[in-house]
Amino acid sequence: MNNFPSVFESIKDLDFQQIEGLLSLALKFKKREIDSPPFINKTPIIATSFLENSTRTKHSFAIAIQKLGCMYIDFNADTSSLKKGESLEETLLTLHCQGVDACVIRTSVSRELAKFKDRPPLKIINGGDGIHEHPTQAMLDLFTLKEISEDLGGKTLTIIGDVVHSRVSHSLIELLPQFGMNLILAGPKQCIPAAGEYPGIEITTDLDYAAERSDFLYTLRIQKERHKGEDSSYYDSYHQTHGLSLDRLRKLNKKDIPVLHPGPVNIGVELSLDLVRSANYQGYTQVENSIPMRMAIIQAILSNNDKNVGRPHGERS
Numbered sequence: 001m002n003n004f005p006s007v008f009e010s011i012k013d014l015d016f017q018q019i020e021g022l023l024s025l026a027l028k029f030k031k032r033e034i035d036s037p038p039f040i041n042k043t044p045i046i047a048t049s050f051l052e053n054s055t056r057t058k059h060s061f062a063i064a065i066q067k068l069g070c071m072y073i074d075f076n077a078d079t080s081s082l083k084k085g086e087s088l089e090e091t092l093l094t095l096h097c098q099g100v101d102a103c104v105i106r107t108s109v110s111r112e113l114a115k116f117k118d119r120p121p122l123k124i125i126n127g128g129d130g131i132h133e134h135p136t137q138a139m140l141d142l143f144t145l146k147e148i149s150e151d152l153g154g155k156t157l158t159i160i161g162d163v164v165h166s167r168v169s170h171s172l173i174e175l176l177p178q179f180g181m182n183l184i185l186a187g188p189k190q191c192i193p194a195a196g197e198y199p200g201i202e203i204t205t206d207l208d209y210a211a212e213r214s215d216f217l218y219t220l221r222i223q224k225e226r227h228k229g230e231d232s233s234y235y236d237s238y239h240q241t242h243g244l245s246l247d248r249l250r251k252l253n254k255k256d257i258p259v260l261h262p263g264p265v266n267i268g269v270e271l272s273l274d275l276v277r278s279a280n281y282q283g284y285t286q287v288e289n290s291i292p293m294r295m296a297i298i299q300a301i302l303s304n305n306d307k308n309v310g311r312p313h314g315e316r317s
């Protein structure tokens, strides 16, 4: 894959060939057509640094790293010099000097990683930054959608729920239209963007209207921890207004529609238990697909030959 970015912070960092390259590499990993790449000179060392909670993303990266034959370091921010006031950049340069090749970072600060693009202290993969983006989640979701329907062109997907606070939705909105998909954003008015914010994307509070027009439903958690005192009065009636159950899908004539969710699910809020236990629910497949997709992303970032990584002043040769 040519010129894979050293800081993979946003879906916008990838061109279409790179996206397709990741899909085909992930498929090879999933089908076990290849196991791990031959690392010639040194076993790569990859760290994860989760400055915010995680189950799925952190562990799937940890497994992907080890399946690739890399050395894995779980960098614990709470016991690191970050707690003594060291900047993230100094910390990453320190890891670079210790031979770490790349770090997967989750942070609650939106766009915190963008500043590293000009002169990366280390290769960086965004594991979710605030409400900004979660590009590796969107890539594994695309992979899952393409497993269900190879040609996504002309298909409609509705993203349901807390779209404005969801970094996953922001990455999906960048990614899926590139494959010819139509998107609808649906949720309580406090959770959806203003009309016209995304040209060409329909925005509505009416879930039934959106679902009737959809080939896929992508549900989101209400991310209360990101609301910062905003009005969340809709929460108590959320399941009735915007939650999904098998009964609701039947009434909408959508009993076979695939329902995706990045996890973690609040059962009884965005999805009923019977739906999570049904064949409609794709959440477990998304988790399964996260491993080959993240293996592909790690391999791609490791194999770019960016000589600028870890050079704080740019004068060393």
Ligand code: NCD
Pocket (backbone or CB within 6 Å): 056, 057, 128, 134, 137, 167, 168, 220, 221, 223, 262, 263, 264
């Ligand atoms: C998401 C996240 O943390 O951004 N989950 C995930 O990574 N699989 C979604 C969420 O927090 O609701």
